[in-house]
Structure formats: structure tokens, C-alpha cells
Amino acid sequence: MATQDVHAATLDHAHAAGHGHDHHDDHDEHHEQSFIRKYVFSEDHKIIAKQFLITGLLWALLGGALSMLFRLQLGFPNMDWTWLKPVLGNWIVDNKLDPNFYLAMVTMHGTIMVFFVLTAGLSGTFSNFLIPLQVGARDMASGFLNMLSYWFFFISSALMLISLFIETGPASGGWVIYPPLSALPQAMPGSGMGMTLWLTSMAIFIASSLLGSINYISTVINLRTRGMTFTRMPLTIWAFFLTAVIGILSFPVLFSAALLLIFDRSFGTSFYLSEIYINGQPLDNMGGSPILFQHLFWFLGHPEVYIVLLPALGITSEVIATMSRKPIFGYRAMIGSMIVIAFLSFIVWAHHMFVTGMNPFLGTIFMFLTLIIAVPSAVKAFNYITTLWRGNIIFTPAMLFSIGLVSLFISGGLTGIALGNSAIDIQLHDTYFVVAHFHLVMGSASFFGMMAGVYHWFPKMFGRMMNEKLGYIHFWMTFAGVYLVFFPMHYIGISGFPRRYYSFTSYDTFNMYQDLNSFISVAAIITFSSQLIFGFNFFYSIFRGRRATQNPWLSNSLEWTAPINAGHGNWVGAIPNVYRWPYDYSKPGHALDYIPQNVPHWETVESNLDHENDLIAFEREMEAEALADPQSAH
Template sequence: MVTSATGEHALSMIGAGGHHKETFITKYIFSTDHKMIGKQFLFTGMAWAVIGGLFSVLFRVQLAWPDETFPFLEQIFSNWFDEGHMTPEAYYALVTMHGTIMVFFVLTASLSGTFANFLIPLQIGARDMASPIMNALSYWLFVLSSLIMLASIFLPTGMASAGWTIYPPLSILPQASSGSGMGMTLWLVSMVFFIASQLLAGINYISTVLNLRTKGMLMTRMPLTVWALFFTAVVGLLSFPVLFSAAVLLVFDKGLGTSFYLSDIFIGGKALGYSGGNAILFQHLFWFLGHPEVYIVILPAMGIVSEILSISSRKPVFGYKAMILSLLGIVVLSFLVWAHHMFVTGMNPFLGSVFALFTLLIAVPSSVKVFNWLTTIWRGNIKMTVAAVFSLGFVSMFISGGLTGIWLGNATVDIQLHDTYFVIGHFHLVMGVAAFFGMFAGIYHWFPKMFGRFMNETLGYIHFFITFIGGYLIFWPMHYLGMSGVPRRYYDFNEFHAFNEYHDMNLLISVSAIVVFAAQFIFVINFFYSMKKGRKSTELNPWKANTLEWTTPIEPGHGNWLGELPTVYRWPYDYSKFEEGPDFIPQTVPLTEADIESDKRLLH
């Protein structure tokens, strides 16, 4: 009832399928069309990804060639270099900003922002989000947050440099780190707008999924992408406010002289007046968001990959209900594991043991997902599209990065590996490279729906193989570095002979990182070239998929469907169901006798 009324309303407002006049500004800038907002998140995210990637290349140069001078880099980045060497201040600032940009701006805002906006209404049969205005506002708050963060890069006192986890007291005291002055203030202000943007977006995604499903689109008939994006929004909505409160208390300590996180500090020859605060409290609040955050990053990728593996294998996703239940399991458990980031902060060992237990349990739903993906492609008929290889690559990265989580989650082993390169290798594989692969898979797959053209396949394959092999070459050796005790966030290893024996590994990692970063421009060029001049999409349903987005016109206008909204009769994974006929049955095809027969057979 609600569904159709809103739909009709939207339709009458925009005049039969979006053929009303739009100016450049209403179409491209202050658009309320969910598809355009999705693209805006994508473009902004790509810009951030290039900046974040560039930062990592710069600090990898420092780690691989600590003794060389780089006058040509000094010409470009004069603030960060001194006599051809990167300064430690710049190193720590770049490390901090690389983490902040990649985790928050690229893999949270851009991954969810692009695909939740683009796919949720198209895949559940809605004309737009529940609140298009709120949706646009969410994007523009993200832009504001981005601009503030961007401005902080050019501060003379330097950007925030206390790590992306901004642990106090380091992040509060400008005496302790020059980046904790204006740089940190801008970081916090930017994050406040960012969180507001995430909350507006999340509320919108949730209410859209709950209220705007078209006729017949039961929750149990939703594609796994929508399920994953829905759960992501729930996790974000429950965890981001906690980061907000943590940040607010930090602002109070910083500007108003309160002592929420500070106590007993003697710095620069002076005892400061703070007392009674608890620096560890911040870590609890931060990781209450920080851990669910990694699932905010990986869940959308999981959804995208499940969908693409099923479509390209021409086979239903194996264990649809188990997939949803394991997503739900991850969502619930993700709120019970945060303190595994804090095993060695001196917290009560009993508390540590509880978090270790839950942490290892969260590996169960993750492994169920892996087994289900493997069974999905087993005896399939896999079309090796670019999206498909990225999805397969995702599964490999997720396995490799996920298994090392079992090492780190075990509190006892964590005493040895905590904050070493092992951790860096682990989370870059599982939530860095894997999440990027999910994003790339999604872009290659839905590009025809976004721009009515295809991306070039050859370039896509080149992009994939360099990134896939390169990704392993960068992050696999880090596990060995970590096991031999090499700590993260070291500007130079020369001071410690225990850490200085592994220069070859560091060289391999840095060279691979530079090659992989360069290879991403193949993707960028492919993206923009194909947007304007790529092969035109001439079919409604180029991948022969079942979901609703392929029942819209090739380039849908605002409102998505020209006539009535489609009605849904079946789940989205009826691939290769019958011996005869096409190997896919879209969700809009009514059930037949044969369907009922087949479902009965499966039950027994």
C-alpha cells in the first residue's frame, strides 16, 4: 500500500519516467536521483583513493630507500621533505592520513555510498530512496567533510599524525606532536560531518529497504547485495554515534581542559593539570566503532561478490539463507569483539579472554560464507568476465587475510604479533585489497547500468592480474616481517638490528606497491574513456541476470521504470533451473507448475 502510493507520487512528480527538463545543476550537482548520488560518491571516492594510494607510495619509498635522497620528490612535496629525505613528521602524517582516507572516505563512504545508493532502489523496485533530499544532504555533508580533511593536508603545522586511531594523549597534546594542533582539530571537525553524513545515509538505506520494496519483493526474495547493504547500514547506525561521542569528549579535552582521557601527564618539563581521566576509555569507545567498521567495509563487498559469482557461474548462490544468517551472525558478533584490538593495553586478562572467544567465533560465519562461495562456483558454468575474476580474487584475498585473523584473535599469540607488520598484512588483505576487489567487481559489473556503456575488457583483465599478483606480493611478505617482530609505524628500522635484517622484503613490498599503484591508472583511464566512448550497451540485460535493475531502460531516468513498477514472483537466483529454455529466469516471471514441482523435489 505504502509502496505503491509513494511510487505513484514520485512518478507524478517527475512526469512519467524522468523526461522532464533538467538543468546541468539539478542533474549533476544538486541531484536527488539516487543513481546520480551513487555516482557522485563513486567519483569523490576515486579522487580520495588516488590521494590515499599516493600517500602510501610516498611512505613506502621512505621504508625501501631510507638512505637515498629524492630531490625530485622534494620539488613536488616540499613541505614533507628535508634535504631529499622525508621527515618523520611527514611520515607519520602520511601514515595517519592514508588510514583515515582509505578506511573512512574510500571504503566506507564510497563503497557503501556508491552501491547502496545505486543498487537498493533498483534492486528492490523503488523509484528512489525513502528520502531523496536526505540522501543528497548525506552526499553534500560528505563533500564538506572531505573539503575540511583536504584543507588539513595543506596546514603549515601539518596534518593529523597520531595514527588513524587517534589515541589520546598523543592526539590531544600539541606539545607531543605538531600534528595534534590544528591538523587534529580539522580531522575531528571533518569526522563530525562525516558521521552525520553516514547516519543520514544509513537511516535512509534502512527505511528504503523496509518500506519501499515493490509488490512481491519479500525480504526473503531480496538479492544478497541488498541484504548486505542493509546490514551494513544497521551496523553503521549503531556504531558511528559511539565514535561521535568519543570524538566529542576528545574535543572537550583538547579545547576545554576537561580530563576524560588524560591523567598524570608530565611533558616538556611540566606536569599538566589533568587528573582522573583514562586514556584506555577512548580506545574502548573508538574500537566500539572501529571493529564494526571493518565489517561496514567488507559486508557490501561480500554482497556484491555473492551476486556476481552467482550470475557469472549461471548457478544460484549456494545456501541463500545460510548467507543471510551468516551476515546476521557477523553483524551481532561484530559488536562483541572490539577489545581484541586492546589485548596488551593492560586490561583485565579475564576481559581479554572473553573477547578472544568471541573473536574466534566470528570466524565461523566468515568461513561458512567462503565454503558457500566455493560451492556456488562448483559445477557452475563460469563466464570469466572482469567482474567475475575480481570476485574470485576477492574470495582468495578474503581466505588469505581471514585465516590470519585466527592468529591475531587468539590473545596469547597476539602478545607476540600485536602492532607488528603481521597485523598490517592481515587487515590489508582482508579488508583493504578484498574490499577494493568487491568494489572493482561491482563497478565493472554495473557500469553498463550506470553509463549505458561497457568498460574495456582487455584493460580490465590487465588491471586485475597486476593488482591480484601485486596485492599478494605487497601484503604476503608483511606476515613474515611481523612474525620476526618488525613493528608497524616505524619511520626507519636502522636503529634496531632486530628489525633491520629484512631490507630485501621491504624493497619487494615497496616496488610491488609502486607497480600496483601505477596499474590503478589503467582502471582510471578505462573508467573515464569508457564513460564517454566505451562500447554501447544495446541489450536491456547484458549479463543475463535475474534482478530488477535489468528490467529498467538501458539508461533509466529519475524514477527508474517508465510505466508501473515491476512485480516480483520469485527469488533472484533461478539460474540454470531447467534443462530446457534460457538459463536464467528474472524475478518478474511468474511461477509456473514446473517451478513448484522443482521446489518440491528439492525439499526431499
């Protein structure tokens, strides 16, 4: 009767608290592990997830700080930078910021946020943490590869960090590193050693991402517990699964793009270079095409948008359903739209290239394909709103961030309809309108998803609760701040202001909006500072937070059936069987407003739908099978 025991444990908080106490001791069922094996070179997916999370948060702090610096330049172009000389050293020339370093910061902000925070920090954290716990597995398919995945990420991070401190500065040609600018050290200082480190770091990062993705996919396919069919998986798992599939198909293409660029830079090939005269010298490179790089780059670059967004949407689906105490509306439509989005994400890349000189006919095709993506996205947005309708909503910080995500997803997604239209894109391409668009829909929305995930699963990760009041303050400051920063950028973009400009003073056409730019900078600084509230709350709560109960949100999914501070292996005793989907919230007839996935239908006869009663005989069989199977017991 192992399953019933586990179910009992869900409701029995005393049992949970009992586990809470041996937090600092090693877990009873596991032999003693050295500190290094347990916390550094760990193969436990939960530890690896925390490693990804904390590394990602540190990167977020750095990436955000860089944006503060260039926002100072944009908001206050006449500012005296002397006071920052102790930090920035020779990048301050005559009390002014060096334009090269301005571009370096823009580039590193983009690289750090897209890859290190929102890919590794978001997907790496929650795929690792939730996949085994939510599908009912003791660990990832390969704990060793999983460990390698983190440590490759760590090496990659170290290289990228080092590149910030070298004399010629880090890569500076924009996060898209278009050649020839990125290929020629004589074009800008950042294209020297900084670019070499960038490419090396990214190559290692890609290896890390692939190791992770292979693991996520094999775990989801092979290690689901008894009864966990694909249509009973939480939407988080669907999102992580599809994200991994996208990553595995697109990251290798970025790798080849980077590899060819390395060849062009170091071995004299001409994949991307042709007819170039620079620094008083014609170069020998002939016959290459910079457009080739753009195709290869965006073949990853666009799916990358969904690599960062889908996990956030998955987390939101889970949190909104749980905290509305309602099933997610249109579960199958949600899966369907994610599959459609994942598929379409591969055939829209050239909408980043409407005005690069690509054949206009291709532009037409990509415009049609791009705008199709709006349909599944709309379905998702409507489904979230309908899930709130007639719910019984509890506003945890995670729930606030999830609702915030839906808002940002809508606001940022809608302007994509303008940008995806190639005719309109002629005017808007590479203006602040684009900056506003992707910071809302991809940057902020994904960041909100990450925050929702941290607040929601913090009790599961650390056995303690984060402070809710601080969470509320953090949310409202961030939510208002994000809108105050990025919404006005649309207007700046409509006036034609190009992005990646150090200043606008030399143009008559761009002689307005200095006040608005200053306002944005102030709003950005306040928003960034409010993240320190989160940082404090996070680290304080790890050590001093209130102790968590086993299932603090009264959630249905499987991770909450595992003990608080579960050891390597996740469940003590048998892994629970799964009898239902994860969204049986507020089911009519049931006394409680949730029924965890491991509760069989024979225990909930009063709330079963007709077809569910038919499942009982089958479930009995399954349970008997599980009891007879020595593998399922620990």
C-alpha cells in the first residue's frame, strides 16, 4: 500500500515536519557522501538545479548592472563619468564613457541575459529540478552527463567573465556578432581577444546546453513513473521537453556558425568575408557572404526566443492553475499550441533579415510564416485568462509574477504583429520599437517566469519559505518598473531612433525625447535596485526562512509528494503511481479543492466523472503490478 502511504504523507504535515528536522544531517537512506561529491560535483539533479539557479542569478545581477551603466549614458549623455573611474578604469576617457565600451556593455548585456540567465539560469534550473520530480523519476537519465552539463556551463561562464576584464574589452559587435565586424580585430577593439573568448565560451556553452537537452528528453521519454502518460504530464514538463527538442535541433547550427567564424578569424578562410578594405588595406578574403552567417545565426537565434520563453510559459501554466485553484483551461490546446510554436519557431528565422539584402520573395514567405505564430500564442493568452475566470485566486508572489508574465506576453507579443509584417518592418527594424518588443515578450516575460518558478518551488528546493511581503514589494516594483522602462521605448522607436546608439545628439531627426530617455533610465535604476530586495529575500530565506510544509501550495503535481529536503533519489520507498492529470483542482463533489496526481480514482468516487469510474479496474491492476515489481520499490 505504498501509494496510499505517500498520499497520506501529502496530507499529513506532521510526517513532513519530521523530515524537515534532519535537514542538516545526511539522509537516512543514503550512504555518506563527501562535501565535494554532494554539493560541488554532484550528480543529484536537485543540487545541479540549484547550481544553475545561483549561477544564473549572479549572471542576472551582472547583466543588469551593465544595463544600468549604458542606461546612464543614454539617459544622461552629458554626465561626468569620473566617479565610475575606480570601476571602469580606462574605459572612461576625458570624463566620458568610451563608445567602444558602450557597445561592449550592450553586447555583453544581451549575451549574458539571453544565454547565461534565461537559457541556463531558467531552463537549466527548472528543467533539472522539476523533470525528475514531476514525472516521478529518481534522477535524470544520466546524472553524470547532467553534472558535466553544469560544469561546461561553469567553464563557459568563467571564460565570458574573464573577457570582461581584458584590455581590449569583451566582444562588442552586438549579441548577434555579425561578421565582418566580429571577424576583423581591426574593425573594433572588442573583435580581438574579446571575440575569441566569446566564441570559445559559446562553443562550450552549446556543449553544456546539448548535454542538458539530451538528458531532459531521455528522462521525459523513458523515466516517467507508472501511470504518468504524456497527457498526464504537467505543462511544465511539456514545456521543458519541447524546449529541449528545440535546443537540440538549433544549437548545433549556432555551433557551426561560430566554428566557421573561428575559421575566418584565425585560419584565413572566407566563409563570411568578401571584398573588404579596412585600415588602409584590402583583405585577401573573397567570395564569402555575411548573409550566410545571419541565416545560420538566426536559425538558432529565433528558436532561442522560444527556448527562453517556453519554460517560462510552462511554469506560469502550473502556477496559475494551482493558485487559481482551477484546472488550466484547454490543457490539450496548451500542449498543441506549444508544439505548433516549437515547430514554427524553426521556419521564421529570416524575419530578422527582411532588410539585409535577402531576396524580397523570401521576405514574403517568412512574413506569412511569422504571423501564423501569433495564432497559437493568442490561444495561450486566452487560455490563461480563462483559467483565472471564476477561480479562487490566492496571490502568492509566484502567482503575481505569473499574471505579470501573461500581461507582458500579451503586450510584447502584440507588437510582434507589427514587426513580423515585412512592409512595416522596413521602418521599424533596428529601432527602439524592436528593443521594446523583445524586452517585453522575451526578456521580461521569461524573467517573470523565472521569478515565478523561484518563488513557487523555493520550498521544495530549500525546505523553507521565502518572505511573502518582500515578494509582493518585489513584484509590484518590478512589474510597474518593467512597464515604465519598456513601454515608452515603443514611442521612441516609432520616431525612428536606432538601437545601439551611444548618443543621438548629432541628428536633427532625433533631437527630441531626451527627457523620456532620462525618465527610462531612472525607472530602470529603480527597477534594478528592487531586484536587490529579491536577492536579500532569496539568500536570507535559504538559511533563515520559515520552515516549509510538504505541500505548501496544496498542489497536485508529484514533486510535492516527495519529502521536504528529499535526498538523492527523491522518494523514500516506492515512487508514487500516477492516476490522473495534474489539474484536478476544485473538482465538484470532492471535499478538498485539490486531488494530487497519485490519488487513485477509487478513493474519489464522489467526484469522478463517468469515464473516470471506468478507469478504476485498470488502476487496481496497475497498483498490483507496481507492488509486485521489485524495481518500483526502493
